Amino acid sequence: MVITTRVLINDLDTPYDFSDERLAQVLVVAGKYVQFDINVEYSYNIDVVGVNITPDPTTNNDAIFISMCCLKAACIVDQGNLRTKAALEGIRTSLGAASLDIGGSLAGWQAILDRGSCALYDELTSHWDVRNASAFAAVLSPFVNNRYDPRYLNVGPFRNVGNNDFYS
Structure with a gap:
């Protein structure tokens, strides 16, 4: 899982x-988030303090949990990088026309968050319940617009829309 996370954050x-130990810590924290966000096939005991996930998801080959943990870990690392860049480069704000200016490489980090692993993780978790749904029900009815009047149901498609229309 560490190697996959390294690929996602481009730390090759x-x-x-x-370090591998730091990424393992981030992966364990990401595993906690994944447990809150989706229902996975196996039940995992995640020890954040001891940096341990039992049973090991790689022995069960739980590809979904592994993928989601790596995506969330990459998201956490990218958010940390954005915070660091913001502290180093600064953010310029002005109240007059209510502008917020981020420049330099900080704008690139913001784009990475908006379109990178964080966006992909949010997209996957937002559709998770629909993907695993087993039954759907729908209530369908005829469309009724603002000019609907049941008195004209049997008249046909061409009705008098003059002043005698109730919904004018």
Whole structure:
């Protein structure tokens, strides 16, 4: 799972920006979030303090839990990078015309959050309940617009819409 997370955050060149231990910590925290967001096939005991997930999702080959944990971990890392960049580069605000300006590489990090692993994780979890649904029900009725008048149901498609129309 650490290697997958490294790929998602583009931390592949040595020396790494994040150690394996740090990414394992982030993955355990991400696992907690995944448990809250979706229902997975296996029940996992996640120990954030001890940095442990039991049973190991890689031995069960729980691809969905592994993928979602890696996506959420990448999202957490990207959010942390955005915070760091914001602290280093600063954010310029003005009250007059209510503008917020982020410049430099900070705008790129914001785009990564908006379209990257965070957006993908949110998209997948927002449709999770629909994907696993087993039965649907729908109530269908005829469309009724604002000019509906049941007195004209048997007249046909061409009715008098003059002043005698009740819904004028």
